[in-house]
Amino acid sequence: MMIKAITTLMLVSFMLFNTTTSDAETNTLRPTSEVDYIAEEPLSVKQSKHIIADIVNSADLKANKKSTTWRIKEFDFETSNETPEWIETLSLIFASIIEYALWILLFIAILMLYVTRHHWLHLFSVEKDEKEAYQAPDVLFGMDVREESLPDDLVGEVKLLWQQQKARESLSLLYRGALVHLINQEKLPLENSHTEGDILKLSKKTVADNKQDYLSQLTAQWQLIAYAHRNPEDEAMEWLFRHWQQDFADVSAAEVTS
Numbered sequence: 001m002m003i004k005a006i007t008t009l010m011l012v013s014f015m016l017f018n019t020t021t022s023d024a025e026t027n028t029l030r031p032t033s034e035v036d037y038i039a040e041e042p043l044s045v046k047q048s049k050h051i052i053a054d055i056v057n058s059a060d061l062k063a064n065k066k067s068t069t070w071r072i073k074e075f076d077f078e079t080s081n082e083t084p085e086w087i088e089t090l091s092l093i094f095a096s097i098i099e100y101a102l103w104i105l106l107f108i109a110i111l112m113l114y115v116t117r118h119h120w121l122h123l124f125s126v127e128k129d130e131k132e133a134y135q136a137p138d139v140l141f142g143m144d145v146r147e148e149s150l151p152d153d154l155v156g157e158v159k160l161l162w163q164q165q166k167a168r169e170s171l172s173l174l175y176r177g178a179l180v181h182l183i184n185q186e187k188l189p190l191e192n193s194h195t196e197g198d199i200l201k202l203s204k205k206t207v208a209d210n211k212q213d214y215l216s217q218l219t220a221q222w223q224l225i226a227y228a229h230r231n232p233e234d235e236a237m238e239w240l241f242r243h244w245q246q247d248f249a250d251v252s253a254a255e256v257t258s
């Protein structure tokens with residue numbers, strides 16, 4: 001159909017450019033076929049324009065083709081339907097619940113870290129160099145806490161001082177023996193800045209319960225005479241004499257001082 005239309009257009013154009021040709025020449029050029037493609041009489045300019053316009057606007061020349069392709073659909077959010085109010089309210093409530101739950105979990109986590117700090121805090125401590133290794137003090141509370149400063153028979157010497165009415169000297173020697181034991185046998189890192197209360201707290205983490213009980217009783221009697229200037233009762237001192245080796249020292253006085 002396209003070829004036919006183009007052929008027709010060419011013939012019409014040929015006709016317009018040969019309107020001055022004589023009738024004899026025109027008759028000579030006409031085909032012998034019974035189908036006449038050229039009018040016997042020349043067409044006017046207006047008629048020719050109409051014919052050409054009809055041919056140019058014909059479906060065969062335009063050859064319109066319909067095709068289908070994919071493309072992203074454009075949404076008009078401004079004209080879209082608004083979210084129902086009940087959904088917005090429910091979303092706000094749900095978001096608030098999640099927020100408060102996260103705050104509660106954070107508080108519980110911080111609390112648990114604080115409660116269990118003794119189990120993990122040492123992981124962040126910096127190890128000391130050999131030059132900075134712990135050095136046991138020689139004097140605590142004005143007492144000589146070197147192991148060689150103790151007598152061979154510690155309990156015997158303490159009893160003798162007590163019987164001589166030298167209560168302060170007796171308790172001072174017994175408490176000094178306890179400090180020496182904590183430093184050398186229990187490997188408790190005592191410092192000059194520690195108080196009696198600090199020593200009790202520090203020993204509670206490492207020593208056995210029976211030793212901790214004995215140390216608490218001894219510390220109480222020592223503080224009574226050292227700060228309140230009151231002598232302990234005989235029964236309290238007898239208990240300290242009797243339970244020194246049984247509940248605290250675990251070894252004989254000679255072995256402690258060796």
